[in-house]
Amino acid sequence: MTPLLDVRNIAKRYGARIGCADVSFDLYPGEVMGIVGESGSGKSTLLNCLAGHLEPDAGEVLFDTRAEGPRDTVTMSEPERRMLARTDWAFVHQNARDGLRMGVSAGGNVGERLMAVGARHYGQIREQALDWLERVEIAPDRIDDRPSAFSGGMQQRLQIARNLVTGPRLVFMDEPTGGLDVSVQARLLDLLRGLVRQMGLSAIIVTHDLAVVRLLADRLMVMKSGRVVETGLTDQVLDDPQHAYTQLLVSSVLQV
C-alpha cells in the first residue's frame, strides 16, 4: 500500500535558527497523525511546509495524487499545488478568521471551493452548502448570515465545512480547538472525530493539547526545538513516554 503522504527529511531554517529539521514520516490513507510539542518547537512550521504555505529548504513531500501517483509537492509547479490545495487538501486554521471570508455569507464560504473547481449551478451549490451546514450542526436558516455574526465555535465548524465540501483526502489542522472554551471544544472534537471516520479522511493535526490527540490521532509525533524526539502509537506514547521531554509534557497536564 502506498502511503498518502511520504515526508522525507524536511528542513526549514529561519536564517541561522532552525524551524524544523530532519523530519520524516509516512501517513497512510485513513490515518490521523498528531504532532505535539511546546510553542516554538516547529510544529506549525512543519505543517506549513507540508501544506505548501512555506517552501522547505530541504527534503521531499511525496503526495499520492489521484491521477499520477506519488508526486513531490515541493518541486511541483505552483498551479498544480494550488489545485491540490483546493481539491484534495484542506487546511483548518487555528483562527477561523484566517480561513473564512468574513465579508461573505456562510453559504458563499462553503460554496467557494465548489465554484473554484467549476460548479456553476446556483441551486446545486446551495443544496450542498445546506447539506454541509447541517453536518457541522449549523442551523440551515443561518446560511445567509455572515461569519462575523457567528460564535467562535460556529465559525470553526463553518471553516471545517468549507474545507471538507470538495471531499479532500488529506486535512491539515493547526490547533483546530485553540481559543475555544472546553464544552465547545468537546463538541468540535466529537464532530471532527465523526467526520474523519465517516469520510475516511487522513489528517495531520498540530496541537499542544494532549487531550485532542488522545481523542483523534492514531499516531503521535513529539517535537522539540525543531526535531522529532519521539514517535509511536498515540496511547503508547502518552501512557509510556520514553523521551525526557515527552515525560515532562505528559506530566505537565493538570488532572482535574
Added chain:
Amino acid sequence: MTDLNQYNFAYLDEQTKRMIRRALLKALAIPGYQVPFASREMPMPYGWGTGGVQVSAACLTPEDRFKVIDQGADDTTNAVSIRKFFERTAGVETTERTAEATVIQTRHRIPEEPLGEGQILVYQVPIPEPLRFLEPRETETRKMHALEEYGLMHVKLYEDIARHGKIATSYAYPVKVQGRYVMDPSPIPKFDNPKMEMAAIQLFGAGREQRIYAVPPYTSVVSLDFEDHPFEASKVDQPCALCGAGDTYLDEVIMDDEGGRMFVCSDTDYCATRRAEGHLGALGVPAEDSAA
C-alpha cells in the same frame, strides 16, 4: 492660452505617448489582461477620466474626429471639459454624432448606435481589478489572473442571488474575454455588456490605478453567470419618453417633488437623431419645435 505652440499635440509629450502606445499594443495582444503603465499627472483630478484622456491622447491623430460621452450624454460637465481639452491641445475636430467620430472617449456607456471598424472606443476606468472587492491583495489577484482561478468571481454573484434572489449587480458586470481573462468592463450598465462584441477597438484606461487593458475587434466577451441564473441585460421596462425607442438604455429623470418622473434615452445623440427622423415619445416635442 489657445496658442497651440505652447502644447505638444494632444498635451502629452511624444515619449509618454510612445510608452502608452506600447502598453496599448500589449493590451490588444492579450485581450483583457491589465498592462501596467506609467500614468502621468493630468490637468484634471483623478476620477475625472485621467486614464481615458491619456489613452485618447496616445491614439489621436490630427485627422481624427473626437467625441466624448459621459453617462451617454455629450453635454455634461465631464464630457464638455474633456472635449474642450482636446479641442485646445490637439486642435482636432470634435463631434457629437457617434457615426462621424473616429475616437470616442466614454464614461459609463457604450453608444446605442453600433460602432464600426475604424472607430476606437476609449473607456474611463475607476477600478480595473474585477476581483478587488473580494481580494484586497494585488499580489494575490495577479496570481489568480495568471492561474485562471476565477471561482471567487462567482462567489460575488452567489452572494447577490442569496441576498436579492437574482444577480443584482447591474453595472461593472464582470466578463470573460476570449475565454481567458476576467475583466471589469468599467461601470457600464450590464445592458451594454452584449454590445462589447463589436467591430470597433475598445481600449480601457485607469489613470489612478495605472492600468491599461483592451478588447480587440470581434473578440468574444461573455458575461459570467450561473446555469440556473443566466445573465440578463436588464433595463427599465419602458420606452423613451422623448423619442419612443423601446430598445435603449434609459435614465430616470425626476420631474417634480410629487413622484413625477420620466425615462429618457441616456444616449443623447441617439435620442436626438431619432427625434430628427420624426420618432416621438409620450412626452416628446417634434425636433423642429425644441429649443435644443
